[in-house]
Amino acid sequence: MPDKDNILVIGAAGQIGTDLVLRLRQELSASQVIATDVKDLPAGELLESGPFQVLDVLDYNAVAKVIDQNQITQVYLLAALLSATAEQNPKLAWKLNMEGLFNVLDIAREKKQFKMFWPSSIAVFGPTTPSNLTPQHTVMEPVTVYGVSKQAGERWCEYYNQKYNIDVRSLRYPGLISYKSPPGGGTTDYAVDIFHKAVLDKHYNCFLSKDTMLPMMYMPDALDATLQLMNAESSSIKIRSSYNISALSFTPEMLAKEIAKHISDFSIDYAPDFRQKIADSWPGSIDDSFAREQWGWKETFGLSEMTEDMIAHIQERYALGANK
Ligand code: SER
Numbered sequence: 140m141p142d143k144d145n146i147l148v149i150g151a152a153g154q155i156g157t158d159l160v161l162r163l164r165q166e167l168s169a170s171q172v173i174a175t176d177v178k179d180l181p182a183g184e185l186l187e188s189g190p191f192q193v194l195d196v197l198d199y200n201a202v203a204k205v206i207d208q209n210q211i212t213q214v215y216l217l218a219a220l221l222s223a224t225a226e227q228n229p230k231l232a233w234k235l236n237m238e239g240l241f242n243v244l245d246i247a248r249e250k251k252q253f254k255m256f257w258p259s260s261i262a263v264f265g266p267t268t269p270s271n272l273t274p275q276h277t278v279m280e281p282v283t284v285y286g287v288s289k290q291a292g293e294r295w296c297e298y299y300n301q302k303y304n305i306d307v308r309s310l311r312y313p314g315l316i317s318y319k320s321p322p323g324g325g326t327t328d329y330a331v332d333i334f335h336k337a338v339l340d341k342h343y344n345c346f347l348s349k350d351t352m353l354p355m356m357y358m359p360d361a362l363d364a365t366l367q368l369m370n371a372e373s374s375s376i377k378i379r380s381s382y383n384i385s386a387l388s389f390t391p392e393m394l395a396k397e398i399a400k401h402i403s404d405f406s407i408d409y410a411p412d413f414r415q416k417i418a419d420s421w422p423g424s425i426d427d428s429f430a431r432e433q434w435g436w437k438e439t440f441g442l443s444e445m446t447e448d449m450i451a452h453i454q455e456r457y458a459l460g461a462n463k
Pocket residue numbers: 221222223259260261262285312313314315324325326327328
């Protein structure tokens with residue numbers, strides 16, 4: 140990554156932003172990475188490690204001003220409502236997820252000075268998509284408002300790249316597992332919540348059925364994939380909608396068994412709710428060969444490595460007095 144990069148992260152307090160900002164600040168200097176979010180940050184690592192300002196992605200002029208004033212060369216647009224929260228408020232989800240994207244795409248078009256990253260998701264797929272090793276190019280009929288917004292967003296990213304030469308790059312993230320931020324309203328977030336409950340209560344009530352297979356990825360791998368994609372030569376990025384990306388797939392039952400290897404009296408119950416239907420519409424595993432071939436993607440963490448690392452970090456957080 141060139142030293143002169145100035146990076147803007149929009150939606151920095153979310154699950155990806157919390158980890159990404161810290162990783163970027165380690166790789167560059169802290170002052171080169173401006174974290175922003177719609178709300179003030181609580182005291183903590185993110186706030187203390189570098190510049191932060193309140194920024195609403197729906198305020199075009201405010202976003203353009205921050206980009207200008209700081210001579211931004213890369214924007215990570217992470218502000219969005221996730222799948223389960225979006226179902227509770229479809230209009231707000233559509234507005235935030237789409238207008239936020241348009242604002243940054245249009246500022247990119249106006250200023251021509253930065254490349255941008257925008258996350259897509261396995262939620263672009265739907266019940267008519269082949270669910271085993273889902274190909275990059277396939278049937279896409281998403282049934283959630285979140286998935287519809289991501290699919291539309293992908294089409295617009297490709298359109299702005301083709302028509303206006305905007306250097307926009309994207310990944311279809313699977314469920315992301317991390318310990319720095321609390322679960323944030325996604326359907327795959329059971330796989331985050333389960334670790335907190337396992338450490339605190341030794342018991343978890345799972346809102347998905349035990350055999351719901353979903354594609355997942357540990358956050359360090361997701362950050363590697365994101366930075367690899369952003370640092371790749373523009374000419375090697377052949378897909379400008381969004382890349383399939385994958386690391387591992389498991390069910391709640393498989394994850395519970397893995398956790399029980401570390402917390403022997405851990406138990407789990409299953410009480411599927413409205414999120415089951417969302418999960419059932421998504422693939423069980425993903426074919427990400429284009430990412431592997433075109434810019435060298437390869438994951439590091441399997442299920443057992445991820446589980447061991449998550450438990451160690453979550454135990455440490457609560458031992459240090461983190462809020463429950
Ligand atoms: N993790 C997301 C969700 O469950 C999917 O991208 O909403």
